[in-house]
Amino acid sequence: MRTRLVPTLLFALGVLFLFFPILIVAPMSFSGDRFLGFPPKSWGLVWYEAYFSDPVWLAATWRSLRVATLAGLIATLSGTAGVVGLARLPRRWRAGVTGLLLAPAIVPNVIVALGVFVLALRFGSTDSEATLMLAHAAIGLPFVVMIVGAAYRQTDPTLEKAARVFGAGPLRAFWTATVPPLAPAILAAFIFAFFVSFDELVIALFLMGGSETLPVRIWNDLRFEINPTIAAISTFFVVVTALAMGLAETLRIRATRRQGNS
Amino acid sequence: MRFAHRLTLVPAVLLALAMFAVPVAFVFSEAVFTPEFSLAHFERFFSRAAYLSVYRNTLVVSAAVASICLAVGYPMALFIVGQPAGRRPLLLFLVLVPLWMSILVRTYAWMVVLGREGIVNGALQWLGLTDEPLTLMFTTGAVYVAMVQILLPIMVVTCYSAMTEIDPGLVRAARVCGASPFAAFRKVFLPLSLEGAVTGWSVIFILSMGFFIVPALVGGRRDVLLGNMIVNQVGQANWGFAGALAIVLLVSTIVLLGLVRLVAGRFLYSPREA
Numbered sequence: 001m002r003t004r005l006v007p008t009l010l011f012a013l014g015v016l017f018l019f020f021p022i023l024i025v026a027p028m029s030f031s032g033d034r035f036l037g038f039p040p041k042s043w044g045l046v047w048y049e050a051y052f053s054d055p056v057w058l059a060a061t062w063r064s065l066r067v068a069t070l071a072g073l074i075a076t077l078s079g080t081a082g083v084v085g086l087a088r089l090p091r092r093w094r095a096g097v098t099g100l101l102l103a104p105a106i107v108p109n110v111i112v113a114l115g116v117f118v119l120a121l122r123f124g125s126t127d128s129e130a131t132l133m134l135a136h137a138a139i140g141l142p143f144v145v146m147i148v149g150a151a152y153r154q155t156d157p158t159l160e161k162a163a164r165v166f167g168a169g170p171l172r173a174f175w176t177a178t179v180p181p182l183a184p185a186i187l188a189a190f191i192f193a194f195f196v197s198f199d200e201l202v203i204a205l206f207l208m209g210g211s212e213t214l215p216v217r218i219w220n221d222l223r224f225e226i227n228p229t230i231a232a233i234s235t236f237f238v239v240v241t242a243l244a245m246g247l248a249e250t251l252r253i254r255a256t257r258r259q260g261n262s
Numbered sequence: 263m264r265f266a267h268r269l270t271l272v273p274a275v276l277l278a279l280a281m282f283a284v285p286v287a288f289v290f291s292e293a294v295f296t297p298e299f300s301l302a303h304f305e306r307f308f309s310r311a312a313y314l315s316v317y318r319n320t321l322v323v324s325a326a327v328a329s330i331c332l333a334v335g336y337p338m339a340l341f342i343v344g345q346p347a348g349r350r351p352l353l354l355f356l357v358l359v360p361l362w363m364s365i366l367v368r369t370y371a372w373m374v375v376l377g378r379e380g381i382v383n384g385a386l387q388w389l390g391l392t393d394e395p396l397t398l399m400f401t402t403g404a405v406y407v408a409m410v411q412i413l414l415p416i417m418v419v420t421c422y423s424a425m426t427e428i429d430p431g432l433v434r435a436a437r438v439c440g441a442s443p444f445a446a447f448r449k450v451f452l453p454l455s456l457e458g459a460v461t462g463w464s465v466i467f468i469l470s471m472g473f474f475i476v477p478a479l480v481g482g483r484r485d486v487l488l489g490n491m492i493v494n495q496v497g498q499a500n501w502g503f504a505g506a507l508a509i510v511l512l513v514s515t516i517v518l519l520g521l522v523r524l525v526a527g528r529f530l531y532s533p534r535e536a
Contacts, residue, residue, distance in 0.1 A: 007337075007341050007344075008341075010337070010341075011338055011341045011342075011353075014334060014338050014357075014414075015356050015357065017411060017414075018356075018357065018359075018360040018411060018414060018415065019359070019360060020371075020375065020411070021360075021363070021367075021368050021371025021372060021374075021375065021411065022360070022363060022368075022371065024371055024374060024375050024381060025367070025370070025371045025374060028374065074277070075277075077273070078273035078274040078277050079274055081270040081271070081273060081274065082270065082271050082273070082274030082275070084267065084270050085267060085268050085269070085270040085271030085272075085274075086271065088267040088268055089268060089271070097271065097275065100275065100278050100279070100282075100283060101274055101275070101278050103278075103282065103283075104278065104282045106468060107282075107286060107512065108468075108471060108472025108489065108511065108512075108515075109472065110472055110474060110489050110492050110493065110508070110511075111286060111289060111472075111492075111508040111511065111512060112281075112282060112285060112286065114285075114289050114492060114496060114501075114504055114505065114508055115282075115284075115285025115286045115287075115288050115289040115508075116281060116285045117496065118285070118288055118289065118292055118501050118505075119284065119285050119288050134277065134280070134281050135281045137277055137281070138277050138278055138280075138281035138282045139282070141274060141277060141278060145274070170267075195362075198364075199364045199365070199366075201365075201366060201475065202474070202493065205493075206496055215364065215366055218366050218367075218370070219366060219475070222366070222369075222370060222373070222479055223478075223479070226370075226373055226374065226377065230367075230370055231370075231374070234363075234364075234367040234370060234371070237364065237367070238362075238363050238367065241362045241363065241364070242359060242362055245362040249355075249358070253351075
């Protein structure tokens, strides 16, 4: 076979372009210099120390983790239950309800953020982690419905019927026959929904006033100075995110593949 | 029994209504009823040159970013599809990894790369190509580079999944019937993959229309997009005007995508309907 050198090189260039930012930021985070410069003149973990010892950065990180975990759980539970309900809906209702559940993925977050904020002002529920969490759950919902929905359509409905024939109640039949094959997709959906929240800036920016989430903290910091601490935080979270998303993607692919073969 | 099953929809629907549909509807009412019923906010928007130029800029940047992503992403997807099946997941994985980095982090990286003391300037000076650092940050070019880097993986994935649905037997049949490789590509593969390309373009256009982080951090004063204007108006507590901007953003996106579908529909095969 001919080796097609030129296309391969061009593709590699494209991939290099995609990786360029992180290839730069990761080494810089290990710089021992006082100011950003490339390449760094000395090496060290100064910026990681700065991050892990700063109560403001840590508080923002914990807040984000807390909100993202609960938002992810709410989106995953309600979304998975919703997928089951959608399949049983009469056809003429299904399109509309599916549209409602998927729409937050298409409408820019800045519009949702504006609405949630103005509404929260009326109810005096701004600066509340509960409001933020629910808003994040709503924008994570489309991803859960898409991921779990795709896996659910491939499950075998006769399994659940068989369980019912053998005397299981509807809930028990659902839990023991339908849920297990969906588990990888549900976990993948949770990880996606978690990161939708963990990454989200604008809703938190409008809503949260003094209690910053991690993206809001980074945003406020970036607007005034380019601080190398952010290089350390970024690298740390890129590694964590890559691991988690790698896991989610593997689970999702395996879930669809296994059921596709059966 | 069937009714009980449908009840499982309640939490999801309540969530989508309370935290999405009602708030968005509220934005609309805010835009026309603040302080009292009028279209004054829209008149203000459409009668000032400064606002209109932001509007035009948003449409131009979104369409251009989507087109650049298509021009780069389609060949990248084509390359992956042309590889042996065993190697494809790894190549796709390489393209997808950058997608998992937060947009803020990637924008920050471009700030580091393109700054006066950044790597690009360092390299140019080291090579002796320039004596003075070039102004790369706070330019329209920087906005394009960062936005394309952020959105490109989505285009590659969308094109790729459309391309894997194409029956390779069709291209082979064209070749057997005497078509040159290029003719087989242009007459068979390209039209079949066009639907994926149009979808990818539309998705990136939608996402670009709502961007505000990138222009705010790496763009100059003239690179303000509608998203930035909304954020600024909220900062000044002008809910009504912010709401009007949100409606303009949403309606323009929907109308433009409708037009794209309409135009594309005339040229597309629709394998599912055939």
